[in-house]
Amino acid sequence: MSNPTKPVKWVVENPNEKGVFWPSEELKRKAWVTDEKIYEKAAGDPIAFWEERAAEGLEWYKRWDEPYRWEPPYIKWFIGGKLNACYNAVDRHVKAGKGDKKAIIWVPEPPNEEARVLTYDDLYREVNRFANVLKSLGVKRGDRVGIYLPLIPEVQIALLACARIGAPHSVVFSAFSSDSLHIRLEDAEAKVLITSDGYYRRGKVVDLKASADEGIKNTKVEKVVIVKRAGNGVKMVDGRDYWWHELIEKAETFCEPEEMDAEEPLFYLYTSGTTGKPKGVIHTAGGYLTQAYWTTRWVFDIHDDDIFWCTSDIGWITGHSYACYGPLLNCATMLVYEGAPDYPAPDRWWDIIEKYGVTILYTAPTAIRMFVKLGDEWPKKHDLSSLRLLGTVGEPIDKEAWMWYFNVIGGGRCPITDTWWQTETGGTLIMSLPGIGPFIPSIAGRSFPGTRHEVVNEEGKILQEGNSGYLVQLPPFAPGMFRGLYKADEKYRETYWNRYQNRFYFTSDGARKMPYNGIRATGRVDDVMKVAGHRLSTAELEDALNRHEAVTESAIVAKPHEIKGETPVAYVILKEGFQPSDELTKALVKHVDKTMGPIARPERIIFANELPKTRSGKIMRRILKALVMNEPIGNTMTLLNPESVEELKQRVGYKGPD
Ligand code: WT7
Numbered sequence: 001m002s003n004p005t006k007p008v009k010w011v012v013e014n015p016n017e018k019g020v021f022w023p024s025e026e027l028k029r030k031a032w033v034t035d036e037k038i039y040e041k042a043a044g045d046p047i048a049f050w051e052e053r054a055a056e057g058l059e060w061y062k063r064w065d066e067p068y069r070w071e072p073p074y075i076k077w078f079i080g081g082k083l084n085a086c087y088n089a090v091d092r093h094v095k096a097g098k099g100d101k102k103a104i105i106w107v108p109e110p111p112n113e114e115a116r117v118l119t120y121d122d123l124y125r126e127v128n129r130f131a132n133v134l135k136s137l138g139v140k141r142g143d144r145v146g147i148y149l150p151l152i153p154e155v156q157i158a159l160l161a162c163a164r165i166g167a168p169h170s171v172v173f174s175a176f177s178s179d180s181l182h183i184r185l186e187d188a189e190a191k192v193l194i195t196s197d198g199y200y201r202r203g204k205v206v207d208l209k210a211s212a213d214e215g216i217k218n219t220k221v222e223k224v225v226i227v228k229r230a231g232n233g234v235k236m237v238d239g240r241d242y243w244w245h246e247l248i249e250k251a252e253t254f255c256e257p258e259e260m261d262a263e264e265p266l267f268y269l270y271t272s273g274t275t276g277k278p279k280g281v282i283h284t285a286g287g288y289l290t291q292a293y294w295t296t297r298w299v300f301d302i303h304d305d306d307i308f309w310c311t312s313d314i315g316w317i318t319g320h321s322y323a324c325y326g327p328l329l330n331c332a333t334m335l336v337y338e339g340a341p342d343y344p345a346p347d348r349w350w351d352i353i354e355k356y357g358v359t360i361l362y363t364a365p366t367a368i369r370m371f372v373k374l375g376d377e378w379p380k381k382h383d384l385s386s387l388r389l390l391g392t393v394g395e396p397i398d399k400e401a402w403m404w405y406f407n408v409i410g411g412g413r414c415p416i417t418d419t420w421w422q423t424e425t426g427g428t429l430i431m432s433l434p435g436i437g438p439f440i441p442s443i444a445g446r447s448f449p450g451t452r453h454e455v456v457n458e459e460g461k462i463l464q465e466g467n468s469g470y471l472v473q474l475p476p477f478a479p480g481m482f483r484g485l486y487k488a489d490e491k492y493r494e495t496y497w498n499r500y501q502n503r504f505y506f507t508s509d510g511a512r513k514m515p516y517n518g519i520r521a522t523g524r525v526d527d528v529m530k531v532a533g534h535r536l537s538t539a540e541l542e543d544a545l546n547r548h549e550a551v552t553e554s555a556i557v558a559k560p561h562e563i564k565g566e567t568p569v570a571y572v573i574l575k576e577g578f579q580p581s582d583e584l585t586k587a588l589v590k591h592v593d594k595t596m597g598p599i600a601r602p603e604r605i606i607f608a609n610e611l612p613k614t615r616s617g618k619i620m621r622r623i624l625k626a627l628v629m630n631e632p633i634g635n636t637m638t639l640l641n642p643e644s645v646e647e648l649k650q651r652v653g654y655k656g657p658d
Contacts, residue, residue, distance in 0.1 A: 007344070010413045011439065021406075021439040023415060023541035025519040031243060031435025038436075042449035046476050049450040050290065054078055054479070057293040057329070058088050061259045068476055072502035073493055075534040077479040081262035085285055085323075086164035090127055091257065093120045102333040105307070106153045107341025107352055115356075118153055120331070123160070126153075126248075130161040131255035133247045137223045139192055141166035141258055144268065146190035146221065147314075148181055148212055150174045150199030151338045154227045154244065155314045156324050158194050159267075163258050163285075166258035168265040171281070173315025174199065174208060175595045181215030184270045187280055187486065192223045198230030202343045209234040262286025268486050269317055272537035273495060280486030281317075281423050289329060290648055291427035291480025293447065296326030299417055300360050301389060301434040309335040309353070310362040310391075316534075317423040319392055322362055326427070339426075341367060346374040350382040350439075361409070362391035364533035368401045369563045371409075372469045379408055389434055390416045394533035395565045396523055402441035420471075420521045421442040422507065423535070424496070426480030429453065429473070430519050443518040451478045455513045460500045471511035471521060472504035481505070481632035529556075532564040534599045541568055541602075544595040548588060550578040555611055557625040559603065569628050571611055571648075572604040580607035604628075606651050610644040612636065627652045 010027040013019040028034045042049040051067045054060075054077075064081030093101070098341065099121035106116040118126070128569045139145060145162050147169050149155045162169040172181050172186040185193065195212040198205045210224060213235075226234065227244040236243075260266075266285040270278040296302055300322075308327050312318035327334040335356055341349050349371075353361065371379070390410050392402075397418055406416055416439050420430035430453055433436060434443035440443075447453045452474040455463045461471045473481075485492040499506045510522040524530065527538045538556040545554040553573040561567040572588065574580065592601050608627075612620040617640070626633045627648055636642040648654070 008013040008388075008413060011415050014438070019441055021415065022437040023435050027415070030303070031433075033298050033433050034435035039370065039446070043452070047452045050077070050479050053294050054081075054286065055452070057297075058083055058289055059092050064262060070475060072475070073497035075287075075481050076263055076479045077290070078262035081286050083262065083285060083289070084164065084257035084260055085266055085289055085325065086127060086131075086160040087226055087257040088289060089160060089163075089325060089573075090120060090124050094124045094333040098331055099124065101331060101459070103328060104153055104156060105333065105335045105356055107335065107337045107356070109337075109343060110203070111344055116153060120489045123157070123328075125253065126425065127160045127164060128255045129248050129251040130157050130244075130480050131164040132251040133225070134161055134165055134167065134192065135248070136251070137192055137225070137242075139165065139167045143167045143263075144179075144188045144190040145169050146185045146193040147171040148174060148193060148195040148208065148215070149227065150196060150208065150229065151227055151313060151336055152196065152199070152227065153336065153605045154194075154196070156328070156336075159314070159320075159324055160328075163266060164255060164257045165410075166260050166264065168267050170268040170270070171314055171320070172270070172487060173313060173597075175313075175599065176315070177594050178211040178214035179595045180597055181211060182217070182219065184278065184280075185219045185221060185408045187270070187277075188268055189220050191220055192225065193221045194225045194227070196227040196229045197234045198232035200230065200339055202340045205230045205232055207232060207234075209546050213237075244593070245547070251642065256619065260285050265483075267320065269320065269423055272528055272535045272540055273315075273489070273491070274536070274537065274539060276539045276543035278537070278540065279488055279491060280460045281482045282486055283426050283480070283483050285481050287481070288426045289325065289478030291478060292321045292326040293329040295427040295480075296330050296332070297324060298433055299419060299428050299431055300362065300391060302327065302330050302332050302360065304331075306359045307333050307335055307357055308360045308362070308387075309337070309358045311337070311349075311364070311367065312340075312362075312477055317426065318362075321427050334458070341370070342374070345378075346371075347378040347381055347425060350379045350384060353384055353387065354382040357386040359386055360389045360391070361387060362393065364394040365397040365401055366393055366395065366532040366563060366565055368392070368397070368405050369565075372401060372404050373563060376408055384409060384411060387411070387414055390414045391419055392416060393421070393428070394420045394528040396521060399441040406441075417437050418442075418444045420519070424472075424482045425478065426482060427478070429478060430521070438516055440514075440516070440518065443516075443520045446517040446519065448478075448493060453519060454504075455519065456500075456504065456510045460503060465513045465515060468512040468522070470525065471507045471509040471519065472500065473507065474504055477505060529558040529566045529568060531566055531599060536568065536600055538568070541570070541592070541596065541600050544592055544600070545570060545572060545588065547595065549587070550574050550584060553611065555619050555621060555624055555626060556602070557621055559625075559628050561603070567599065567603040570605045571608050571624055572605055573608055573611065606648070608648055608651060610641055610647065610649070612622045612642070612644045613640045614638070625650075627654050630655050630657060632657050
């Protein structure tokens with residue numbers, strides 16, 4: 001590698017306020033958005049602002065008749081408009097003569113395996129062929145296609161091929177268990193599943209096909225397409241299973257993109273909520289793509305020569321929006337890495353950044369905290385001067401991790417954009433724009449132009465700077481917002497809209513209003529945890545534990561964790577005839593792995609005879625949490641069973657506050 005050129009100073013610190021950073025003149029000269037007036041202008045007429053964005057960012061077969069309609073609680077944008085996501089992400093760049101540009105640089109996990117580069121021409125060819133494959137398997141417009149793939153280029157090809165023929169995709173994270181796959185495929189009623197023979201994780205082959213076989217039992221899946229990735233000897237079922245590479249060979253090279261209605265679903269993505277069952281979040285083409293395009297462009301300030309790396313798996317919304325649609329709509333070059341961040345050594349990421357000249361890195365606080373722990377020597381071994389912008393997402397980032405990211409990875413020159421958003425919002429919504437700033441550790445920033453978020457109290461009163469409350473979005477709601485929950489309309493109203501009688505969208509997050517119009521998102525206020533950035537429902541985990549033959553009742557609490565942010569701790573009551581033991585603990589952990597996947601694995605299982613309950617029979621989670629955290633327990637006399645707390649103190653090893 002060549003010597004680093006003198007690093008450009010992109011960011012300057014406010015001389016009056018330590019820890020408040022602003023874009024330098026140099027950065028401002030190059031950034032897409034630098035004038036703060038954009039906020040005011042967009043706020044003056046948000047609907048017109050988004051109309052302009054939709055028209056400028058995307059190519060439409062037909063312009064919409066009506067820009068926005070709010071029929072509480074249903075959001076619609078660009079009604080009557082017609083477009084195709086795949087055409088916008090691929091065809092139009094090829095038509096514009098940019099076919100030679102690199103679309104995807106794919107880095108496999110095994111360090112000695114060559115990277116694979118797909119230009120927009122390559123992507124065009126592959127997507128067209130695979131779209132025809134899907135059609136030949138009987139997939140029609142509106143049919144759901146399940147995708148259960150590791151991070152290989154076939155992921156983006158598969159998503160785009162689905163979008164091309166108007167078949168909504170429903171991606172299931174490849175580290176999810178067969179049971180989790182099953183629940184999602186069953187709910188989405190997918191006809192076809194795309195998976196692989198396996199994938200590499202820390203040098204070992206994970207047998208994904210085995211989970212897929214198990215997961216599709218008793219679902220509507222009729223055909224399975226298998227990508228050969230790991231050379232794993234898998235069993236193929238005649239008439240059901242097909243190799244991707246064999247089907248592709250026979251496929252026609254052009255497939256006409258479907259002219260999709262702006263409000264037709266582009267995809268379903270399942271996420272965890274407050275009940276046991278995951279919710280199918282619905283995103284539609286017109287609004288979602290508009291937001292994906294513009295947030296990628298403005299939030300990450302993406303330019304023609306950038307190499308953008310969003311480290312998220314495709315199983316999460318971050319992967320959908322910033323490791324597929326957003327960058328490709330912008331004709332950008334993105335890097336995709338298949339494997340573990342610390343394989344074969346803890347400097348794998350930094351090695352990749354140096355080798356491929358990554359300019360923009362978008363990752364999660366949990367990863368940053370892990371690298372902090374591993375020590376500065378790993379990034380210090382590498383020339384990271386190609387980086388010019390850093391992003392973070394998924395959970396609140398603490399000052400220490402922020403400063404480390406800023407100094408050690410960003411060399412003190414890269415702005416950090418801390419982006420707040422959710423699966424439901426489709427695209428980033430609260431952040432500091434790189435050319436405007438300011439960048440302040442632990443403050444996400446302000447609402448993206450054309451959107452408005454506030455911190456409100458229980459009654460819905462908007463709070464001023466310095467106050468904490470609930471984070472809400474105000475109308476007109478952002479175009480990228482979800483359009484509902486698949487087959488769960490009541491849940492949709494109840495979870496997001498009833499609390500403020502359709503006046504606001506309720507995010508389920510706590511927040512604090514900060515200086516510079518900033519918002520600090522402080523974490524979930526419902527029974528959802530963020531474990532290593534992954535969204536996990538305590539109810540879903542309890543349901544999983546309760547399904548084990550030895551368990552009658554369980555309760556999960558979130559315990560703060562140095563690297564993961566939070567981690568689940570389980571209280572378990574056993575059925576008659578079962579005794580607490582190390583074997584049973586192991587069996588329960590294994591059961592969770594199997595039913596949900598290792599990300600849900602409880603850090604600790606505490607066996608109990610009884611759980612503290614209110615007189616109305618509700619489990620007192622506050623007490624369960626205080627116990628594992630050695631915090632004051634408070635008054636227990638109003639409980640139905642105060643003596644249960646004494647027993648639990650013993651079991652937990654409660655020392656009390658010091
Ligand atoms: C929840 C949504 C959005 C992509 C990944 C997560 C938390 C997200 C931030 C941030 C503080 C954040 C919230 C939110 N969250 N970004 N920058 N600062 N908290 O999507 O899995 O749907 O989770 O993640 O609690 O509600 P998700």
